[in-house]
Amino acid sequence: MKYHLSLLAIATVLAGHVQAAPATNSAPQPTAIVDTIPSPIDKPYLGVINLNVDATDTHRGIFRVTETLPVQTGPLTLLYPEWLPGHHSPSGPIEMLAGLVVIAHNQVIPWQRDPVDVYAFHLNIPEGVTQITAEYQYLSPTAQNQGRIQSTPEMANLQWNTLALYPAGYFTRQIQFQATVTYPTGWKTASALEIKGLTPDGQSPNIIQYQPTDLDTLIDSPVMAGRYTHTETLAPGVRLNLIADKPEDMAITDKQLAAHRNLITQAVKLYGAQHYSHYDFLLALSDKLGGIGLEHHQSSEDGEGPDYFTKWDKSAVGRDLLAHEYNHSWNGKFRRPADLWTPDYRTPMRDSLLWVYEGQTQFWGYVLAARSGLWQQKDALEALALVAATYDNRAGRRWRPVEDTTNDPIISQRRPKAWLSWQRSEDYYSEGQLIWLDVDSLLRQQTHGKHSLDDFAKAFFGMRDRDWGQLTYNFDDVVKTLNDIMPYDWASFFNHRLNERSTHAPLDWIARGGYQLVYKDEATDWIKGVESARHATDLSFSLGLTASDKGKISGVMWDSPAFNAGLTVGSELVAVDEHAFSADLLKTAIKNAKSTKTPIKLLVKQDDNYREVFIPYYEGLRYPHLEKIGKGDSSLEALLAPKA
Numbered sequence: 001m002k003y004h005l006s007l008l009a010i011a012t013v014l015a016g017h018v019q020a021a022p023a024t025n026s027a028p029q030p031t032a033i034v035d036t037i038p039s040p041i042d043k044p045y046l047g048v049i050n051l052n053v054d055a056t057d058t059h060r061g062i063f064r065v066t067e068t069l070p071v072q073t074g075p076l077t078l079l080y081p082e083w084l085p086g087h088h089s090p091s092g093p094i095e096m097l098a099g100l101v102v103i104a105h106n107q108v109i110p111w112q113r114d115p116v117d118v119y120a121f122h123l124n125i126p127e128g129v130t131q132i133t134a135e136y137q138y139l140s141p142t143a144q145n146q147g148r149i150q151s152t153p154e155m156a157n158l159q160w161n162t163l164a165l166y167p168a169g170y171f172t173r174q175i176q177f178q179a180t181v182t183y184p185t186g187w188k189t190a191s192a193l194e195i196k197g198l199t200p201d202g203q204s205p206n207i208i209q210y211q212p213t214d215l216d217t218l219i220d221s222p223v224m225a226g227r228y229t230h231t232e233t234l235a236p237g238v239r240l241n242l243i244a245d246k247p248e249d250m251a252i253t254d255k256q257l258a259a260h261r262n263l264i265t266q267a268v269k270l271y272g273a274q275h276y277s278h279y280d281f282l283l284a285l286s287d288k289l290g291g292i293g294l295e296h297h298q299s300s301e302d303g304e305g306p307d308y309f310t311k312w313d314k315s316a317v318g319r320d321l322l323a324h325e326y327n328h329s330w331n332g333k334f335r336r337p338a339d340l341w342t343p344d345y346r347t348p349m350r351d352s353l354l355w356v357y358e359g360q361t362q363f364w365g366y367v368l369a370a371r372s373g374l375w376q377q378k379d380a381l382e383a384l385a386l387v388a389a390t391y392d393n394r395a396g397r398r399w400r401p402v403e404d405t406t407n408d409p410i411i412s413q414r415r416p417k418a419w420l421s422w423q424r425s426e427d428y429y430s431e432g433q434l435i436w437l438d439v440d441s442l443l444r445q446q447t448h449g450k451h452s453l454d455d456f457a458k459a460f461f462g463m464r465d466r467d468w469g470q471l472t473y474n475f476d477d478v479v480k481t482l483n484d485i486m487p488y489d490w491a492s493f494f495n496h497r498l499n500e501r502s503t504h505a506p507l508d509w510i511a512r513g514g515y516q517l518v519y520k521d522e523a524t525d526w527i528k529g530v531e532s533a534r535h536a537t538d539l540s541f542s543l544g545l546t547a548s549d550k551g552k553i554s555g556v557m558w559d560s561p562a563f564n565a566g567l568t569v570g571s572e573l574v575a576v577d578e579h580a581f582s583a584d585l586l587k588t589a590i591k592n593a594k595s596t597k598t599p600i601k602l603l604v605k606q607d608d609n610y611r612e613v614f615i616p617y618y619e620g621l622r623y624p625h626l627e628k629i630g631k632g633d634s635s636l637e638a639l640l641a642p643k644a
Helices: 002-020 215-219 254-271 321-327 359-372 377-392 402-411 430-446 453-461 475-485 490-499 508-512 525-534 583-596 635-640
Strands: 049-057 062-070 074-079 097-104 111-113 120-125 131-139 155-158 176-183 188-191 195-198 206-210 223-226 228-235 238-244 279-285 293-295 299-304 335-337 471-473 515-520 536-539 545-548 553-556 572-576 600-606 609-615 623-628
Touching: 049 155, 097 120, 155 279, 176 215, 188 228, 188 238, 188 279, 223 228, 223 238, 223 279, 228 254, 254 321, 254 359, 254 453, 279 321, 293 321, 299 321, 321 359, 359 377, 359 430, 359 635, 377 430, 377 515, 377 525, 377 623, 377 635, 402 430, 402 490, 430 453, 430 490, 430 508, 430 635, 453 475, 475 490, 508 515, 508 635, 525 536, 536 583, 572 583, 583 600
Parallel strands: 049 176, 238 279, 279 299, 335 471
Antiparallel strands: 049 062, 062 131, 074 120, 097 131, 111 120, 155 223, 176 206, 188 223, 195 206, 228 238, 293 299, 515 623, 536 545, 545 553, 572 600, 600 609
16 A cells, blocks of 8 residues: 555656646747849840750750850859740749759859749859850650640740740840751741841751840740741731641631731721731641640740641631730730739739730630631631630639639649639630620610720720830729720729629620520530530530540539539540440430430449449530521621621
8 A cells, every 4th residue: 555655646746747847849930031033123234145046856855055144253143934924824844944054164153043933043153254154955845744845856836935044133125135046957937036147048057046136025936947837928017927747738728818818907907006017927737736825926826736727618616816816916915914014034923904915815816706707707606605605604603703713824824623613714714705795795785886895905905006015004094995985884894793703604795786695405516616626525514524535524514413423524434324435325315314304324434443323414405506686787796797
């Protein structure tokens, strides 16, 4: 007993000792982040930077760069472009930069990457050194899972933002570059850049030296180069440059050429001014080079399949691309949102006005495609029906307003999404387009056809003919210009459509334009063309899914019958009603279920698991159409008609 009490006493004492002096947990404090990178100042750099690129290794997509910079003694920070115009995001492919060595007087100058901003390289220039040479490679993607393919044995796409380093501390418009590129023998090139000198045609090596220019203009003037090229003049100073996998892909007919020429005519009539000294469409016709649609002030990078011309009478899908990118010369490049304009490629961009920059460009891309003859009016109406239905059925609008989607280039940078209809994406493009359709229809209705969005385009984007600088704007500027055309509470109009959550898309323009949105069991020619181009079947408005020709599910609508049955992106439809999957069989099953009221039976494979799924959906096939109400003239048709 005494022994037991002694242990108890000892334990009590120890417990009291522990309580009296508890252990202290470690609690670190953050290490301070010190920004040692100079802020940009609007003053000229020391001299011209020479950028020499060897672009001959097209099979491996390796671009070898030698850059020579005038410098002065002391600290120097070199930056790789991070925030990219047209991308609206910090998406500069820094991971593709390799082999960086900096040399002066045959000695290597060490560099150190900034521990916070990984796009920055710090150097210390020794006494007496007035020039350094940086040697490195840009390793462009060699497979699609690495990024967009930029080089093939037949063609290459040079984007200067991937190739150039620039000194921190200066507005990039104040940094002069002299670019020289060595291309494969026999290749020809197209760019908005002016050429200073070149080797005689057909000689080796094929070296082109471009006129010195500021870094902003250089990066805004990419190059398409290739073995097979052809150029057509669309208007004085406007060229359509074709680069193809095969020469026969460039066979453009008179009818097709006329439509592309009409695009220039209709755009100039719309805006009443041009903001370029010359303009170059750089159109790659390829299924090897990665697709692209990227705007520049005096050019655009455009990618279409090799059958762009040969399938002309079969489908118009994709033929609004050039119209869209060309419009950006006015909207986005000349007139640019103030919070999106930056003095260099390190300063973060703010994307709040992309519903104007991209949304109205999407609007005019469709309209000018129709006005020019790149599309028939029927194509435009069917395309608009699909846009209207897509965004009217987008469940994500219940929680995420369209204004918030202007942040998506920064948030997701176009990475794939499992639940697109719920998460939303860059909806400011096409829902922005719907908002501008509402504006146009309201202007036409309230002024009895006297005014339309054409007036806004001319007033807002069409001033200062031949000014190819940049003129910034803000939300109030947009509202004021519209009020000058027609007094109205435009600020509330936009705030309601941009910032409020809603269950339906802005579709008042349909009724005002003399149409109604209906769903039928037969797909439009436009939808058939989209399905053909994507090798997929789109059942978004019925079963609520999109699947490839082989049954791989690529999209599931939130809260749809497919969603409620547990289907997901990446799953595979193996069988329909115990028969091997085919798109036609699935459509037949949907039709039959409407009359039999029997659930649609699917065999689904997800990873290594198979399961039967029964979907109680009985409303049949549903495809969106714009159906005209009544007879006579329609303001929507007037919008799509060519300007005289």
